[in-house]
Amino acid sequence: MVYLNEDVLFQILEDLNDKKSIYSCLLVNKTWCITAVPILWRNPGQYFMTNNSKKILFNVIFSHLSKESRNLLKKQVIDDLITETNQRPLFNYISFWKYLNFFLIENIITLISQKSIMSTITIRNEILKLFINGNTKFLHLSIPRNFNYQLHYILGVEHCFSEIESLSIYCKISQNILELLARTCKSIKRLRIINNQNVTIDNISGIIKLIEVQEKLNDVSFIDLTRMNKSLHKSLEESLIKHADTIQYLRMDWLPYTRILSYLVNLLSFEIDLPYNKNFGELSKFRSFQIIKNIKGHGVPPDVLANLIESTKIHLSEISIYCVVFNVSGDKRLIQTIYQNCPNLRYLKLSLVFYDNSLISELDNLLINCKFLNELIIDVTDSQLFGWDKLFVMLAKSSSINLFDFKFFSNKIIELDHIKLFLDNWKDRNPMLLKICTSMSLKEKQQLEDLIEPYKAKGIIKNYFIGFDGNISEKLEWI
Template identity: 45%
Template sequence: MAVPILWRDPAKIFGCCLNIKPFKNIFNVILSHLSEESRDYLKIQGIDVFKEIYHQPLFNYISFWKCLDLCFLDYMVALTDIEENMKYILGKKILKLFINSDSKFFSLSISELQYLNILGTEQCFSEIEYFYSDNNANSNILKGLAKINTSIKKLEFYIMYIDDDDHGIVRLIEVQKSLKEVIFRNSRGTNETYCKLLENSLITYADSVQYLRIDWKPITEFLSNFVNLVSLDLMDHSYDYFKTWNNLEKASFPLLKFLKSERVPPWVLANLIKNTKGHLIKINIFNYQDVDDGRLIKAIYQNCPKLNYLRLQLSNEYVSDFESLLINCQFLFKLDIIGMDNFNWNKLFDILTKFSPINLYKFTFSAFNYGGLKLESLKLFLDNWNERHPVLLEIHSGDITIRDLMKKYKTKGVIKEYVLSSDEWLYIQMDY
């Protein structure tokens, strides 16, 4: 049983590995499936990558591969020590091992692969439920998929560059029948024409889509149609932070449970939270330019009685409002606070020890400026927390002397486990 499970989706298991050795080992197993005829052909082309391949595999491991990540395969080909034009030839041969009359995939990830041919492979991709692509992919491949697949439930698309003429992804979206989760990533400034096309392509699925992420300010009022959203993730990559967010004003999300945002103004989020119906259980917010002016934290404690996780930036001016939040959000069990500027940690810690709900014991504290979280402040917090549930504590601060304090209070039983990092910015970037 272990072999089919491990080989169902190797990219998921090894895709984040920093060591290239596992990639090479998997690649050697893949190469071992090539026939003698294919090996001879590659050698004639000047491609000899079989030095570590000794015998045919015991299993047809590739037959267990149900989640086809061509980005993963392309990366392994890229690791070979052969010329670029040879990598193209090798990639085509390897792809034939995966795509044949016996193949059936439920997940497909593609990128800039010019040698993928959908024609004649209908049976392989007709039941895909997860699809990832970026706009480096050949638009004709996406249009080809649109002719054979209507079963995608989760779709992820990454805008790598601006291209007004790339309508392949729009066509693929338009033919789907079971779409529930959509992720639009964007690493570039907003192209309103292109983003508007993507927004309009989703309107048909307003009733079925429950999980949505978009990395730009909404160009249209399309979000006002998505009344069944359970999760909303907003990120703004534009350079005009204060540009109007009017297209969110009419949006109401009565079923929303998860809200995540980056670079979205606090007052926009406050209005959005007011238009939920008290079902939010997780809020994760980070802004580079702005901290709350009081409206956001008030909207949270007035409209989120079921909240169990909160990540938020705090400034000194509104830290007192945290008392109301702790009193009204009695289901909180994890709190992630980013202190801005010369944040008064003593005041926050005093409020936490006096008003924290009984289930709140997981904390992450990050000082936005190095050295902002002092040893004395943390010691006071831990001393006053002594009679409560032992805490799980994650600290991001420039004060390296905190480590000894963590060890001491773990021995005392006040801290159950802890993580300490001096790199606040790494934390902020990676957490998102």
């Protein structure tokens, strides 16, 4: 394997998606090292960085600067941070960057240039000239809030941005930047628009123009745009309708004002995150989905979500729901709608206000009818009114052979006896993946680990994670 063809080796490492393993490849031989380095340096911003690691990264960037630029920086602003031992690196690491994250760059510059505003400007100018040139082409671009760099004056910027595939920007940025992006970036597939303050028609008109010129737009997210007025929301929807044939993933946080969902005939995933106490009348009337596979609803009443799910029929494979509506009948209808219309369901997250343990019987029906379900997440808002023991008995009894990945979120500690009941009834089944995230003390966490460890030793549990309420993400990578 040490002597694999370089192209084959690159494909293997690229698909490996394990940075620790790829890092170890640097030590195999020269060929492996040359193959691994570009993959590791494709997106330096993806790694967690301390201030010390940011300074180290800056030194790497600094080592790529021309002799004139290095002397300028050392003389004017950072002579105490850079030593004469800095030499040109063996690799041109900058050329491997495909993710240009201006937030990271600005963060590093701010950390380094603590002397004055003038030093910040000097460092920024030299670094921008290093990254933006006539040779490098970035695939991913992230622009932070209040971004006002004069990028359009930098020679080679249009070449650098000509193949951008994913873009993340805030609404209120320079019109010159928006015009540059609309003129240069035509192949964006994934677009993320974030609002950071009051947005004007001029801001939105620039974004609309950017949307309209795209040729491959596939994944669009509007985040925190709720406070915009109706006309701006409607204009954004109309710009997306022009890409009805290509858009497959849509996230928005306002009630649609147009029949946009009827036009997006190839939509696979729809996520809506709404403020509470909204009028959901129009949304509840939609019967437009054809082959959608993923629905995520946050703050949407269960009856409205049930109507949306009914319109998708057998195609849904992923459902993620967060409701704060005190409506037992609505919750029941929602669960019934899922198991009556989604036989191919594979992923389900239910974050509901459980007021009635009769909901457990509906969950039982869901497990019986949704045989392909393999990941179940239960988030209980008021666990004092919820029968965990009944839920665990039902899960052990009715889970199909495909269901083995469980995640439980609770605002109260789940009793150890109830968890033990679940694990005792799971023997002779496929080993489960178990995640429990709840409010607990360190002592209670240790007690829970002491309970679970013997079941892992017996093979009843393949892997587990115990966390405090809200401190871990929904997805967990299992080893």
